[in-house]
Amino acid sequence: MKPIVAVIGRPNVGKSTFFNRVTKSKNALVDNFPGVTRDRNFGDAVWDDVEFTLVDTGGFSDDDEDVFAGHIRSQIHQAIEDADAVIMILDGKGGISPYDSDLISILRLVKKPVLYAVNKIDGEGHEKYMYDFYSLGIENPYPVSAEHGYGIRDFLDDLIKVLPSSPAGEKDDMVRIAVAGRPNAGKSSLINRILGQERHVVSDIPGTTRDAIDSICRVNGKDYCLIDTAGIRRKGKVSLKLEKFSIIKALRSLDRCDIALIVLDAGKGVTDQDITIAGYAYERGCGCILLLNKWDLIEKDAGTAKRFNEELKNQAKFLNFAPSLTISALTGQRVNKIFGLVEDVYKQFSTRIGTGQLNRIMETALARNEPPMHNGKRLKFYYTTQVSEKPPAFVCFVNFPDAVHFSYKRYLINQLREGTGLTKTPIRLIFRQRTGRIEFGQRKQKEDKRDRKKKKRK
16 A cells, blocks of 8 residues: 555644645645534645655644534544654644644654644745744744645655655556435445444534545455545535535546445435436436435335335436445445445446447347338438447447437337346447448448357457
8 A cells, every 4th residue: 555644733724735735636625714624535646756645634623612523533543543654734824823732742652754844834934933833842844835835845855755665556446436415314424334434524414524535445355445425405505615615526526436326315205306416427427326325214114115216216217227225324234235236337337248249239129119210211220339338338320310319219228238238337329420331231240250250269
């Protein structure tokens, strides 16, 4: 694994700005008021060809009015314990705080490299503000400006000198799983249950999770990246700027995931917003699994699960291919079955189908249900091929692409599902104008001949 570096400090000293600067990203949410960051946020960084993982943390404080203060302190202690090196950020403009002394007292007991960076020192003229920090008993504090980049190069030069060496990078073949849903549906609780630790702050207060938080877990010998996301509310109910950014990050997480776990609160039933969120995942081409959470709170009989699933399928007909599961993140009920479904969906999601097989399926489908007429001419389907996977996407060459009715397209997709066994993944079917002069039958004969040659070689 790459060395892990934890970034700690009191609220609003610029930890997230520093994190974004070093990771060359905008993954950490930044605002002018304290307490924006609550969970640990991981990011990859490289300096002078040395790779390491940077961990952003919430602000350390004892504010009794902040209901998350205890959770955040626990996250900070865990980050320090897991790290190979620690960076403490101090506020060069705000000066020394009692919280700084408390944190330094904790760090004196840490038997690993600790570097102190005094932030908001925007140039040599501001380095006079450094003198006060020597009274804390720290050696060699670094003047830096996370916002403007002043002093960052010298600081990183010294940081990589104290990091343990890491093995050469390996190919990233992890399955990426985004956990999405409405606020307070149980997304963070589910990830904590899977990880077996309190990795994410959990509260009954909707909107607890703000960043999109990545966690790595290993199940049955395989690595997975779990992405916890902020709850997505209806647009009309979102007014705060911070919440808008949180939702944008949640939607971007769907862009970079392979599988989306759509978490629904079974106690509140299937809502329009649940269907909207599932639609976001479908539009982005994610493999989808629908999880009815808080199943332990439902009064049920032998037919309850069936009724819930039927309601879900009726309201989200575009996701009829997506498997569903009733779970309880609180008790762990059926949580262990999720990764079996993930593997089934991912196997289909990343499948490639041979061109010969595709065209045989299409020929059978066209013979079973003849294409309609267009302006007095019959639609002709010449040739079909797969152009990509994740999700499987097929291009079908036809004489009048724009004339293919959506109902006939749906019929062809269903035939492809039946013929290929891709019953649990989204499928993209694209129609294009034929560019060559080879008819469907001639093309099929060539593909069949090529397939026979491959079988002989095997």
